[in-house]
Amino acid sequence: MVLKKIKDKRKKLIILFIICLFIFTAAVNAENYNVIFNHLDAAGDDYGPGNYLYPQNHIFQNKGNLFDLQSMTIFESKSEYKIRFSFSNLTDPWGAKYGFSLPLLEIYIDNNSTGSNQLFHSGAGVSFDPDFNWNKFIKISGWWIRAFNPDSQKENLLNINELSLNEPGVNNNFSLNKKDNDIFLILPKSEIKSLDNSKIVVMVGSFDPFGYDHFRSLSKSKSYWQIYSGNEIPLTKAPRVLDILVPGGSSQKEILKGELPAIPYLEIDTDIAAVEPTIIDYLKPINKISVSILLFYIFLLIFVIYRFKYHN
Structure with missing residues (x-):
């Protein structure tokens, strides 16, 4: 071992401390969101x-809140x-990839001076604010994950291959994973650009691989x-969305009650000053690993000092 060749015990201790500090810093940076x-x-x-009301098939019954989006959180690195x-309550009766x-999630982002005020496809049965x-x-x-710009070529909604459960094409820039009842979407900044002071609309429908625009259709009878x-x-x-992210003070029932209702957007206001983290923040799950690593290396350093008699 390289440390054995160093005769000065103080130098050994300093080198060991630097190595521990480097590893800890790397661990912290890995969680730097x-x-x-x-x-x-x-x-x-x-x-x-x-x-x-949900369809009468057993996969929709007696489960409850299968399309209920409770929150959205955006992390930035x-x-x-x-x-x-x-x-x-996210369930997987059909064994999906993710x-x-x-x-079915649809996310529309306005973070540019130009864009479209119309749905990419009309399946959701809604409209946007002017x-x-x-x-x-x-x-x-x-x-699958699919990403479009206003000038993207539209899917052929009559093509059964594009309406199937197979991935029509892999988007290497985005990634998706699920943990418990959370879905995580990773978006490189090189692809999405800045979300500073942008606007966003989020809608949830019932996924139907053979439905128009992948939305499950409505019926006047059960x-x-x-x-x-x-x-x-x-x-x-009529809107074919089951849940939307509603701005504070608004009512989803009121928003969706009319013909082709206009969905209000949420504003991502990043101008709000960041608050300095407290001890509670450091004990949140995202930081527990970093704190644990720090405590481990402090313990290791103390052990080495006393085990190899680096102290006076």
């Missing part, structure tokens, strides 16, 4: 405008964003595979 946005949504509101979508089968012009659209199922709608408006103009 800052929370730039967090939004909580009402629990148990995956009923669209208030009167939608030097090179990427990590978005956590926290659901009430571990969840039923929700001052929301998206330039990045991300669509997620349990089998059905085995369709979502029951008690609305009086025509089904062709």
